[in-house]
Amino acid sequence: MKKLSFAFKFITILTAGFFLLALTGYSENEIPGFSKELKQVLENKIELLQNIAKDPRIIEKVRISNYNNRDLYLSEILKIDKKWRETEGVDDFIKSLLTNESSQYLIDFQEEHDEFVEIFITDKKGLIVGETNKTSDYYQADEQWWVKSYNQGTGNTYYGKIEYDESAMAESIPIYVPVIDPGINKAIGVIKAICDITAIKMEL
Numbered sequence: 001m002k003k004l005s006f007a008f009k010f011i012t013i014l015t016a017g018f019f020l021l022a023l024t025g026y027s028e029n030e031i032p033g034f035s036k037e038l039k040q041v042l043e044n045k046i047e048l049l050q051n052i053a054k055d056p057r058i059i060e061k062v063r064i065s066n067y068n069n070r071d072l073y074l075s076e077i078l079k080i081d082k083k084w085r086e087t088e089g090v091d092d093f094i095k096s097l098l099t100n101e102s103s104q105y106l107i108d109f110q111e112e113h114d115e116f117v118e119i120f121i122t123d124k125k126g127l128i129v130g131e132t133n134k135t136s137d138y139y140q141a142d143e144q145w146w147v148k149s150y151n152q153g154t155g156n157t158y159y160g161k162i163e164y165d166e167s168a169m170a171e172s173i174p175i176y177v178p179v180i181d182p183g184i185n186k187a188i189g190v191i192k193a194i195c196d197i198t199a200i201k202m203e204l
Contacts, residue, residue, distance in 0.1 A: 028043070041203045042064050042159055048113060049177040050157070051192050052106070053130035058121065061102040061130065062189040065123040081139040094134055096179065115199030117172060118165065121179065122146065123189045124153070127189030136166055146190055155187035162197065171197045 052058055084094065097103065106119045111133050120131035126141025140146045149156050155178030164171050172194045179189040 002051065011016050035204075038200075040199050041200055042173075045115075045155060045175055045193070045195055046159070046177065047190055048109075049119075049175055052109060052119075053177050053179045053191055055105070057100060058078070059103060059179060059181060061100075061189070063181065064121050065127065065129045066188055069125055069127055071125060072127075077125065077139050078148065078163055081137055084138040085136065090134060097128050098133060100130055104134065106130055106132045112187065115196050116193050117169075118194040119191065121191050124150065124187070126150075126190075129189060137153065140190070140192075145176055145192070147189045149178055149192075150187050151178070153186045155180055165194045173197065173200065 003097075034120075077102075078102070087094065090098065103122060108119070110116055110119060113200075116132075118133045118135075118137055121129040122140045123129050126139055126146050128140070129137050141150070144157060145160060149158065157177050159176070160174040162171065163172060175195055176191045177193075178187040178192045179191060180186065181188045
């Protein structure tokens with residue numbers, strides 16, 4: 001019985017190790033050895049988010065944000081971001097970004113797809129347009145993931161490694177999808193979604 005118990009534990013640990021190894025890639029094209037099942041799960045999640053990014057209502061809200069923020073200097077953005085990060089709870093400004101139409105769209109989507117523990121949209125300056133949760137900061141364009149996904153207006157869809165997301169309070173895989181304006185065929189913003197690890201395991 002002891003030998004069987006040891007063998008079972010060893011197989012369990014080994015399986016978990018392969019699972020974690022498979023999930024640490026940045027995209028299916030960068031790290032070899034992903035299982036077909038894992039690729040399919042991540043591709044399905046990306047497709048769901050791409051549908052959001054293509055929705056005319058979301059595109060219009062990002063366009064409006066870009067227009068409204070067109071004259072906002074970085075120094076002003078950093079002041080707003082500092083206040084955001086120092087605010088405990090939610091002030092009127094943060095509340096406006098949690099309750100607007102784009103946020104309600106994301107919340108409705110999240111209710112149907114609860115594997116996404118957090119979703120938010122930024123404009124082309126990396127400023128929050130809409131969100132399901134209060135993010136840890138307002139300004140996202142200083143983050144490597146944002147720079148990579150916005151890709152100087154070209155747009156780049158990919159997913160990240162396993163991480164613990166503070167605002168979502170979950171161990172998860174982040175997925176990044178650019179919002180492309182079909183009128184100019186350029187990225188005008190970025191969607192970031194946090195997909196819970198437990199949900200991914202259940203689909204493998």
